[in-house]
Amino acid sequence: LTGEDSTATGKGVLGDTKSFNTLVNSNGSYLVDRTRGSGIFTYDAKNRTRTPGTLWLDSDNVYNAAYDGAAVDAHTYAGQTYDYFQDVHSRNSYDGNGAELISTVHYGRSYNNAFWSGSQMVYGDGDGNTFVPLSGALDVIAHELTHAVTDTSADLIYQNESGAINESMSDIFGTLVEHHFNNKPDWQVGEDIYTPSVAGDALRSMEDPTLSGDPDHYSKRYTGTGDYGGVHINSGISNKAAFLLANGGTHYGVTVAGIGNDKAGDIYYRTLTQYLTPNSNYSHFRVSTIQAATDLYGASSAEVASVKAAFSAVGVN
Numbered sequence: 001l002t003g004e005d006s007t008a009t010g011k012g013v014l015g016d017t018k019s020f021n022t023l024v025n026s027n028g029s030y031l032v033d034r035t036r037g038s039g040i041f042t043y044d045a046k047n048r049t050r051t052p053g054t055l056w057l058d059s060d061n062v063y064n065a066a067y068d069g070a071a072v073d074a075h076t077y078a079g080q081t082y083d084y085f086q087d088v089h090s091r092n093s094y095d096g097n098g099a100e101l102i103s104t105v106h107y108g109r110s111y112n113n114a115f116w117s118g119s120q121m122v123y124g125d126g127d128g129n130t131f132v133p134l135s136g137a138l139d140v141i142a143h144e145l146t147h148a149v150t151d152t153s154a155d156l157i158y159q160n161e162s163g164a165i166n167e168s169m170s171d172i173f174g175t176l177v178e179h180h181f182n183n184k185p186d187w188q189v190g191e192d193i194y195t196p197s198v199a200g201d202a203l204r205s206m207e208d209p210t211l212s213g214d215p216d217h218y219s220k221r222y223t224g225t226g227d228y229g230g231v232h233i234n235s236g237i238s239n240k241a242a243f244l245l246a247n248g249g250t251h252y253g254v255t256v257a258g259i260g261n262d263k264a265g266d267i268y269y270r271t272l273t274q275y276l277t278p279n280s281n282y283s284h285f286r287v288s289t290i291q292a293a294t295d296l297y298g299a300s301s302a303e304v305a306s307v308k309a310a311f312s313a314v315g316v317n
């Protein structure tokens, strides 16, 4: 594919105007951003389930049609997530080696989900009640891309406690990316694309996981076999700890002094990429996070003390 690098404008899922990089040639404008790593490529599944589908081609480099919104956000937010990992953690794409970022939108019919397939991001349109097109939320895209970071580093097995940590890392970095770009930042997940007719709700809350029925203490962990052993359920334990580490608070009588998003992000990134292994459980997660914080700030630092307090607050001792 040859052509000129160009900047297009368009409207995202929620009607917001934004600009993004495209490749233009005699065929028209492709959602190809050659300025980041080996490139960001966004495809159209045309409501079927073959991936990646067709590379997105637009006629005039202006992406204002309703059908374009999902692609505009998938492309733009993938670029922002790339920038977060490069600029904040010096990681070039999800593998650290500039891997291409492939996204497919309009996957399936009224498909209420988004996922990392093992090689690319995939976004459904939602049914319009439970979800609107799922690429419309930056925390969701960063959630999916963090699965790729995890798979190319700790490679946490997607079940039971290692799977819950895998899921929590995706929620943590999804939230940190949303804060980094100051995109209506909060400690909820998927709020921008979940239940358009219900204000103030979200898929999951990191501040209070019990709002979606998930545990906020290790003693309340799910031990069944559903959801790959509760990977989207027991993630609440780590999500609550992450909220406390960044923001501070008192939980079940344990007080945590917040250290802020940036330090928390550096600690979790180092934990994920240097210490966690495929079979890590919550106990090893605590030890690893303390070690990462010790490497960065010293054994007697306030940051290490807050990591210990955050894990103790959620019952991981």
Ligand SMILES: CC(C)[C@H](Cc1cn(Cc2ccc(C(=O)O)cc2)nn1)C(=O)N[C@@H](CCCCN)C(=O)O
Binding pocket: 112, 113, 114, 115, 116, 130, 134, 140, 143, 144, 167, 190, 203, 232
């Ligand atoms: C990231 C987030 C937007 C997305 C949200 C999501 C969507 N679903 C299915 C789903 C469908 C319908 C409802 C309903 O209330 O009617 C709720 C949930 N479950 N979770 C999600 O969490 N997807 C999983 C997909 C995992 C697929 C297995 N690898 C993930 O990326 O972890």
Ligand SMILES: [Zn+2]
Binding pocket: 143, 147, 167, 170
């Ligand atoms: Zn996930």
